[in-house]
Amino acid sequence: MSGGILGIAFALGLALIGQVLRPRKVSLANRIGPYVGNFQVVSPSFAEALATWIKELGTLEPWAPWATDEVVTHQLRLVRSPLNLVGFRRSQLIAAGWSALAMAIWILLRLGSGKGINPLAGIIFLLAALATGGWFQQWRLNESAKSVVQTIERQLPSVLELLAFAVAAGEPVLLALRRVTQTCTGPFVAELRELVYAVNSGEGLVAALDRLQADLGSQAVSRSTHALNLALERGTPLAQVLRAQASDARAHEARMLLILAGKKETAMMLPVIFLILPMIVGVALYPGLLALQAMQ
Secondary structure (H helix, E strand, O other): OHHHHHHHHHHHHHHHHHHHHOOOOOOHHHHHHHHHOOOOOOOOOHHHHHHHHHHHHOOOOOOOOOOOHHHHHHHHHHHOOOOOHHHHHHHHHHHHHHHHHHHHHHHHHHHHOOOOOOHHHHHHHHHHHHHHHHHHHHHHHHHHHHHHHHHHHHHHHHHHHHHHHHHHOOOOHHHHHHHHHHHOOOHHHHHHHHHHHHHHOOOOHHHHHHHHHHHHOOHHHHHHHHHHHHHHHHOOOHHHHHHHHHHHHHHHHHHHHHHHHHHHHHHHHHHHHHHHHHHHHHHHHHHHHHHHHHHO
16 A cells, blocks of 8 residues: 555656656747847746636635745846746746655665655655755845845945945936946846836936836845936935945944844854864863773
8 A cells, every 4th residue: 555655646746857857849939039128038847837827726826835925026036037937836846756756766765675664755755855846945045135135225325325425526317326336246237237227228327216116126126226316306415425334334234144143143152162162071071080990
């Protein structure tokens, strides 16, 4: 009975991996999409078909394993991943399939060695392996997105100060942004470069700044862009506003460093308590124990 269940689970895992890895035909829309605009048309895939099927059943609306579609789309945009939502879901399915396959092989080897395994435990292990594979992909994306946001917040004070220097020298805001994007590098500068392109294409500067703070989701960037929008609307001297926002961004960075230091301090106490302190106690007690044994 247990061998039949494990065999069915193993076959389903192989079918899932084969369906995901099967090469797809490239449609005409996918071929001409990169040349007609900044969008991508994706032909229906296994992950998309599965999501549609689940939505039609009404059991999960929208289909969002491991994280919601909105969160995944936002994080993919932050890390500038070449994958879209469907591609990332496909990578999660592939990771889950390989993880379940490895677990199934381990279970079969255990059964082949004669040790045996509880059928319920085997099913739980397979389901846990499936969930772990997809979760690992989501965890990697989360860490990459957090790293990008931290880098942007570290670059924010320097960029604001450069903008303040350029504006104080007499340049308009858009020309100052273009100068900074031409002379600096980094993820925040790349975001500003796209903002300049959008303004040159006809989008308003205030609207572009609002879209920037919504895309990044950083509190420090949101405060700075909001203050810059207010200065543009009310005619406040921009150089003073930018310098004040640079100082505020540096204070925010200092607070984040203090919070990180507090977390690291707690983590550093673990090896001290569980590794270094027992070794010191053992070294101190070892000569006394030898002396007691000699006396006996």
